[in-house]
Amino acid sequence: MTPIDIFFSGIEVLQEYLSAHVLTCLIPAFFIAGAIAVFVSKQSILKYFGSQTKKYISYSIASVSGAILAVCSCTVLPLFTGIYKRGAGIGPATTFLFSGPAINILAIILTARVLGYNIGLARVIGAVGMSILIGLFMAFIFRNDEREKKNNDIFTDQCNETNRSLKISVLFFILLVLILVIGAASSEYIPWIPKLAIIYMITILISIILIFYYSRNEVKQWGFETWDLTKKILPILLIGVFIVGVIGGVAAYLIPGSEPTNAIGVAVAPYLGGNNIFACFFSSVIGAILYMPTLLEVAIVGNLFGYSLGLMSSGPALALLLAGPSISLPNMVVITKVIGVKKALVYICLVIIVATFVGFIYGMTGG
Amino acid sequence: MKIEILGSGCAKCKSVEKLVKNIVEELGIQADIIKVEDLQEIVNRGIIMTPAVFIDGKVKIVGRVPTADELKKLLR
Numbered sequence: 001m002t003p004i005d006i007f008f009s010g011i012e013v014l015q016e017y018l019s020a021h022v023l024t025c026l027i028p029a030f031f032i033a034g035a036i037a038v039f040v041s042k043q044s045i046l047k048y049f050g051s052q053t054k055k056y057i058s059y060s061i062a063s064v065s066g067a068i069l070a071v072c073s074c075t076v077l078p079l080f081t082g083i084y085k086r087g088a089g090i091g092p093a094t095t096f097l098f099s100g101p102a103i104n105i106l107a108i109i110l111t112a113r114v115l116g117y118n119i120g121l122a123r124v125i126g127a128v129g130m131s132i133l134i135g136l137f138m139a140f141i142f143r144n145d146e147r148e149k150k151n152n153d154i155f156t157d158q159c160n161e162t163n164r165s166l167k168i169s170v171l172f173f174i175l176l177v178l179i180l181v182i183g184a185a186s187s188e189y190i191p192w193i194p195k196l197a198i199i200y201m202i203t204i205l206i207s208i209i210l211i212f213y214y215s216r217n218e219v220k221q222w223g224f225e226t227w228d229l230t231k232k233i234l235p236i237l238l239i240g241v242f243i244v245g246v247i248g249g250v251a252a253y254l255i256p257g258s259e260p261t262n263a264i265g266v267a268v269a270p271y272l273g274g275n276n277i278f279a280c281f282f283s284s285v286i287g288a289i290l291y292m293p294t295l296l297e298v299a300i301v302g303n304l305f306g307y308s309l310g311l312m313s314s315g316p317a318l319a320l321l322l323a324g325p326s327i328s329l330p331n332m333v334v335i336t337k338v339i340g341v342k343k344a345l346v347y348i349c350l351v352i353i354v355a356t357f358v359g360f361i362y363g364m365t366g367g
Numbered sequence: 368m369k370i371e372i373l374g375s376g377c378a379k380c381k382s383v384e385k386l387v388k389n390i391v392e393e394l395g396i397q398a399d400i401i402k403v404e405d406l407q408e409i410v411n412r413g414i415i416m417t418p419a420v421f422i423d424g425k426v427k428i429v430g431r432v433p434t435a436d437e438l439k440k441l442l443r
Contacts, residue, residue: 082415228378
């Protein structure tokens with residue numbers, strides 16, 4: 001292993017993520033995420049976070065709304081702070097905080113595409129279920145907690161009513177998702193040429209809808225939002241993926257007889273290789289400590305720890321995917337400021353413990 | 368006139384700031400444009416989706432980037 005080999009092991013992993021099968025799912029996913037940010041009305045959801053809403057409604061909305069509200073992590077923190085301080089309180093707030101980063105559309109699609117559909121689905125279900133559990137625990141532990149209750153209304157935007165019918169909006173999103181599904185489908189099911197033809201037709205349909213039912217300004221905002229998300233997420237993902245490859249190269253240099261693609265995986269296999277409770281615990285602690293930019297958790301599990309090569313078991317992999325993105329150092333600094341050190345520590349411990357068990361159960365049963 | 372832009376520094380908040388400045392200049396209005404970036408302060412005002420625009424202390428826009436026409440109407 002020379003420095004040049006190490007560099008090339010970074011390039012190799014990068015190439016895997018720039019290959020057609022990843023890009024064909026990521027590009028439509030960015031467009032969908034942009035459309036969600038611009039066209040889906042968030043006001044109707046926000047009202048369920050008020051302090052008057054019935055608790056079971058707040059919890060269920062908080063556990064799934066991350067898919068629509070939290071496309072970018074910079075929106076999660078104001079929402080979290082708002083729900084905690086002015087709205088439904090610590091329980092629904094932590095539910096939202098946990099599920100938000102885990103169930104955004106980009107993360108789900110990339111997980112399913114790169115790591116497999118089973119673990120992608122398990123991640124969604126695990127994140128939603130776990131978020132409610134953690135929220136309920138937090139609400140129970142801090143049930144005597146006093147909150148300022150001086151002025152509990154949340155301002156939402158009333159205007160921006162469009163005259164577009166719901167049918168058109170739904171059709172628009174269905175077409176976007178169709179592009180994603182067909183584009184990502186393996187060429188065993190649909191050969192390349194009909195696939196391109198179908199996607200071309202759907203694109204034309206979408207253009208027709210945009211021309212007749214959406215204003216020029218809305219389309220412009222959609223483009224702006226999509227580009228903005230791509231700019232924010234993609235470079236960091238690609239740099240991160242490259243670094244993952246380089247770490248593999250360095251590890252292969254240090255561990256004799258291993259390849260850059262599996263060095264770390266082989267090294268951690270004794271700890272993360274089995275579907276036992278210790279492996280899950282170990283892996284959720286790693287997830288909580290490591291800072292993972294959006295989407296990079298997929299590369300860390302798949303390439304660095306060798307899930308894609310079968311070196312890491314499905315249980316620890318899911319535990320890391322669940323604990324990882326929801327806790328990061330920059331996030332924790334802000335969260336600690338908002339809810340205090342004690343609550344933040346309890347939250348971290350809860351995440352690690354529950355992720356361990358959910359990963360363990362998945363590893364035992366489904367994975 | 369006092370125009371406050373609430374946002375923790377995301378791209379959308381910056382584009383609102385730019386838009387407001389352009390329109391204030393275009394219409395030739397005397398206005399103080401203030402950026403509120405402190406999360407606690409933003410939440411204390413009841414805003415949980417940024418960016419938001421306050422004009423003379425009243426909330427006008429929450430959670431989205433307004434169009435130029437809309438802002439012109441609000442500022443007149």
